[in-house]
Amino acid sequence: MSAEASSPAGEEAPSAVQTPACIILGMAGSGKTTLMQRLNAHTHGKGESAYILNLDPAVLKLPYGAHIDIRDTVNYKEVMKQYKLGPNGAIMTALNLFATSFTEVIELVEKRATSMDYVFIDTPGQIEVFTWSASGTIITQMLASTMPTMLVFVVDTPRTASPVTFMSNMLYACSIMYKTKLPFILVFNKTDVLPHDFAIEWMRDFEAFNDALSDTGGATYMTSLMRSMCLVLEEFYKNIRAVGVSAASGDGMDEFFDAVRAATAEYNADYRPQVDRMRADRAAQRAAAGGGAASASAAATAAASAAAMRPPPPPGAADVLAAVAAAKAAAAASGGDESEAAKAAMLDALRQDIDSNRAT
Ligand SMILES: Nc1nc2c(ncn2[C@@H]2O[C@H](COP(=O)(O)OP(=O)(O)O)[C@@H](O)[C@H]2O)c(=O)[nH]1
Ligand SMILES: [Mg+2]
Numbered sequence: 459m460s461a462e463a464s465s466p467a468g469e470e471a472p473s474a475v476q477t478p479a480c481i482i483l484g485m486a487g488s489g490k491t492t493l494m495q496r497l498n499a500h501t502h503g504k505g506e507s508a509y510i511l512n513l514d515p516a517v518l519k520l521p522y523g524a525h526i527d528i529r530d531t532v533n534y535k536e537v538m539k540q541y542k543l544g545p546n547g548a549i550m551t552a553l554n555l556f557a558t559s560f561t562e563v564i565e566l567v568e569k570r571a572t573s574m575d576y577v578f579i580d581t582p583g584q585i586e587v588f589t590w591s592a593s594g595t596i597i598t599q600m601l602a603s604t605m606p607t608m609l610v611f612v613v614d615t616p617r618t619a620s621p622v623t624f625m626s627n628m629l630y631a632c633s634i635m636y637k638t639k640l641p642f643i644l645v646f647n648k649t650d651v652l653p654h655d656f657a658i659e660w661m662r663d664f665e666a667f668n669d670a671l672s673d674t675g676g677a678t679y680m681t682s683l684m685r686s687m688c689l690v691l692e693e694f695y696k697n698i699r700a701v702g703v704s705a706a707s708g709d710g711m712d713e714f715f716d717a718v719r720a721a722t723a724e725y726n727a728d729y730r731p732q733v734d735r736m737r738a739d740r741a742a743q744r745a746a747a748g749g750g751a752a753s754a755s756a757a758a759t760a761a762a763s764a765a766a767m768r769p770p771p772p773p774g775a776a777d778v779l780a781a782v783a784a785a786k787a788a789a790a791a792s793g794g795d796e797s798e799a800a801k802a803a804m805l806d807a808l809r810q811d812i813d814s815n816r817a818t
Contacts (some may be wrong), residue, residue: 475568475605477509478722479577480643481598483606483634484612485627486583489647492705493612495521495579500711505573509567513597514554514582516545524580525570526563528556539777550587556595558804561782562797564600571605576718596778603733606725608641608718609634615702621670621704625684625691632694640729641721644700654702661695664688706719740783745810747787759791778807 480497482490497755498656501508501521511522515534520527532555538548555730571577579601581588588594601607611631618624636640646654660667699717781803789799 461653467470475571476722477571477574477577478569478718478725479567479579479601479605479607480610481579481601481607482610482612482626483581483585483588484645484647485585485614488612488614489705490612491517491521491555491580492585493610493645493647493703494578496703496705496708496711497576497578497714500708500715502577503506507573508576508578509570509574511563511567511579513553513556513588514549514580515556516549516582517580520580525705526566528552531559532556546584546587549582549584550591550766552594553582553591553597554808555805556596557596557808558801558805560593560597560600561800567601569603577601577605585630589637592778595638598640599621599779601723602638602640602729603737606641606722606730608643608721608725609638610643610645612647613657615646615648615654615657619656621667622684623673624667625655625687628661628691628694629687631698632691635694635698636746641699641724643714643717643721644698645714647698647705648701649702650704652708654700658700658702661700662690697758743783744790745786747784747791778804781807786805810816 471522484490491514494512498510499509510522510524510526512520512527512529515528515532515537516808517529532552534548534552536544537552537555541548541551543551567577582593588597598607598609611634613627613631618627631642631644646657656670662672668685699720701710701713701717703714716720784799785799785803787794788794789796
């Protein structure tokens with residue numbers, strides 16, 4: 459941290475952690491947790507190591523040992539009682555509460571990850587809790603600004619064999635990729651039950667998918683909608699990697715790790731430059747908080763040029779990150795506890811999300 463703050467402006471930021479972090483996402487029951495177990499076993503089998511995070515507060519039993527487990531910080535059943543929430547609201551609130559300490563989690567991961575080969579992150583059963591919540595976005599962005607981060611979208615292959623289901627799964631995956639702009643790996647799981655060849659064929663060959671669609675319903679309005687959607691998806695397919703695995707049998711692991719390497723390279727080429735600009739931005743903010751008028755104006759210039767170069771991050775997370783950075787800087791300037799200040803700011807920013815969640 460201090461090295462980064464003291465590096466002269468314009469100089470290449472010191473290379474951050476190079477360990478790839480895989481955020482495992484997918485619909486409930488797609489096999490995220492089983493895949494986590496498999497990835498953990500596979501890495502250890504190869505004499506490599508992995509740092510494991512569980513972000514599912516509602517899971518009863520984990521088939522792998524987690525280095526960081528959300529359940530150690532937040533009691534999901536208590537959250538349900540205390541905030542009078544149903545299961546989904548409680549999972550989301552638990553994730554929000556956990557996010558308030560995520561600055562510390564990141565510091566820990568950053569420290570440990572240098573001696574690890576991979577970081578794997580399990581997410582809640584219900585995908586939307588992670589992908590469409592403020593805390594999920596913040597957690598993703600914080601990881602992505604620390605190390606090569608990729609999204610691993612797990613699909614239940616046997617349950618996506620109908621063209622219409624396949625299409626809706628792909629559109630969902632596509633929406634998440636464009637929301638985060640992170641490297642994306644599509645994992646067709648459970649290939650022991652049904653091989654994923656059909657999916658790869660549908661992704662590569664528009665006509666083959668069209669034929670499959672025609673077989674299912676004829677010329678209904680749905681199929682014509684699907685055909686237009688297909689054109690949208692062609693672009694998505696070009697930008698992602700797809701592999702078939704069986705978390706149960708361990709098939710396809712080598713292909714998966716090839717995809718992780720490719721996604722890491724993509725992160726370093728496309729996403730890392732944005733992160734470096736953000737780092738410069740943050741260093742400038744720190745300088746502004748701690749220095750005199752001259753450094754403040756230099757900071758303002760640096761921040762303005764960084765803002766001009768970078769595509770706008772999704773709303774919400776950016777505000778929260780800025781609020782946290784400001785609170786930390788203020789605490790540092792006044793000799794207060796930075797970590798407590800960051801926590802309070804994060805909680806404040808997330809409270810809105812908790813409230814809107816309670817209303818539904
Ligand atoms: N046959 C088969 N079943 C699997 C595979 N992966 C997961 N499952 C099963 O799918 C169910 C849901 O798995 P889980 O990992 O809990 O899914 P999650 O909700 O996405 O974390 C469990 O019954 C698993 O045993 C697989 O590769 N093959
Ligand atoms: Mg799970």
